[in-house]
Amino acid sequence: MKDGAKTKNQSYVFWGILALIGLSFYLINEKKNYTQLTPPSAENIHSSRSGEMGTAQASKRYSDTEDTSGNISVPFSRLVKTGSVNDLLVDPTGKLWAATEDGVTSIFNDQTSHFSINQGRFPFPQAQSLAYDGQQLWVGSLFGLCTKGSANRFQVAENVSQLPSLIVWSTVWDGAALWIGTQAGIALRGPDGNFQTISKLNTNGGLRDNWCKDIMRIANWLIVAHDKGISLWNTSFQASNPEWWKNIDNARSGIIRPINGLAFDGRNVWIATSRGVLLLDTSLDKFFSETLNNLISYSRIHGLPTNRVNTLLAHKGSIWLGTEEGLARIKDEKIQIISDNRAGNRPKIRKLAASGDILWIGSDKGIQFINTAMVE
């Protein structure tokens, strides 16, 4: 009996020491994680870096618009937390797809699905761009190109070795073909599934630079934003003939690099830059008959929340701007800042997409939406 009590006491001591050791290591680990995971406010960086810079762009004509800004407060939806968003796309079923720094996220009827390399459902560490060709979803990544397979996972696309570079910056479906902007030129996917390359070399300098960061298809034009400015190709004619390319040079037009996005409002091309938004004041039908350097600039001095505009979207007669300090829009030459009436912070918007009245907003923290009817 006495031996039994002694053994029981020893057992308590043993378990007690074990629990203490375990607890202490757990607490040390928790403290470390807490320190690592508590991020400093991103606003600190921004507030200390947001000094207004000179806007000396002598070759440009500024808008005559005076400061006509007016703030509009509307409710933003709750934030769906994801990795920093690089692209958004709404497919024909109404499902939202987001390419993020962590992979791909889809949102449909309040159901959110994540596809990441850690889960084994996405082949790359990050996703860069999205395109839907009517049958399947294409995802560009800085590591290659993939498609969504039937087994609820993404797989590396066929013939990716034919791409000029595996660093994919943009993907566009124009209703007939898939266009892919890469670090080393543009790839065009033909009906046979093979890729053709369009580069500075094989266009004989028509395409001024190979780093095709953003591409856009309008009517018979391919518009490419790259490191030397913007190249426009009339796709009715051979790409190898530089005569069928028009170029807007950074230095001559005063466009500050990098170009962050392109949009088309039905008549004019809009360009998002880190020094505001530029409106190419040459309509589509006059691209070849007029010089293309007539740019109208909208920047902070005209009422934008900041000069750094990350993305643009033409929707319902407005140009919506995703900036480093929230959402804004340009309508009838007036700039309006649209803020969340429930939150003080303005999200750092990286991408916008629209579906009916819903405007999807992809930021560095996740995805939200607003009802644009409420803005009207």
Place this chain on the structure above:
Amino acid sequence: MISRIKQFLRKFDIYQLLALPVLVIVIFSAIDFKTSEIVVGVILPLSKHQGIRVINQKNGLMLAAKHINRLGGINGRKILLKIVDNEGCPERTAEMMRDLIYENEVAAVIGGIKPDETRVIQTMAEQAQVPFLTPFCTHFEITANDARFTFRSITDDQKQFEALAEFAAKRFACRKPAIIYDHDLYGTESAQRFIENSGRHGQQVCAAVSYNSGNMNFRQQIESIQSANPDSVFILAPPADSAIILRHLREARFSRPVFGGNAMATSDFIEAAGVYSEGVVVTLPFNARLGGQRSEYFLTEYYETSRLQADADAALAYESLMILALALKSSTADRLSIATSLAALHGWESITGSGGFDANGNQVRPAEIAIIKERQKIPANLEEFF
């Protein structure tokens, strides 16, 4: 022996024995093996012919890492440099930067020499929110685009132009300069900035001619310049090209002052230009006198380590990692925190003298002027002693 072990083990319950491996797992999960080092990515054109410059840049960074680690690292964690070769090409730069960010998971990146490759690094750094510090790229645009994660520790072209224009006006009473510039290192936008700066010092640029990289014969450009009859010439070009342009200018009997930026303060330029470099006015990216004892210690250590004389590239590389170390010390070593700490560095003392970042992450230190005499760069304020 085995029976003794068996006897010993029989004293414990099966639960007590099973608890031991659980305890080991708890302890191991608490130790963060992965983050015992802070990995800093470095992108340099190692395999592209860059003369002694890249060697000095690499050596400078490695010496800084050695000094930091010898003093115990950053809050007990060693600095590990992950140095990669971009071959001086933007496509390769993008691949290297991608791998540093997503595969090596670096805390920050140092690099960027030519503007086109620096812009690639910057774009990817900004997207992935990775702090990026360039100690070599001087193109004004890099810190003129409201970037949040980009910092520059070298004095930019704009400040170099200001210093050169002011010196040219005061010392030589230059009123009618001409410029020749390349399209890669400087470009038309830098030339425009130069012209604006000159105007502020009462100068009217009478000729601005450009050339494409790879050009070896500049006689046509020099004829254009001479036909405008300038009272001085500013060369905005890489070191090797600058040396050829200068030689052609002097051979064409142009005897008036010639000016250049940091590129013409390199040993590559002085060696290539030879006697023609005499009297050329340049900006001086590194003046050891300004760093005092720190720079003396650095110069001695650098020579003992690499058997090479430290130049501006070595010093600026060394300084950049030391600046990053300063930021790391006051951060939690995650990327956002490092960027916040870097943005808060408004002043420091280093081997190159006093420095700091402005609101755009750009170096605030003004450019210093030197005159090349007998193949040595003599700071303008010490010229009378030589």
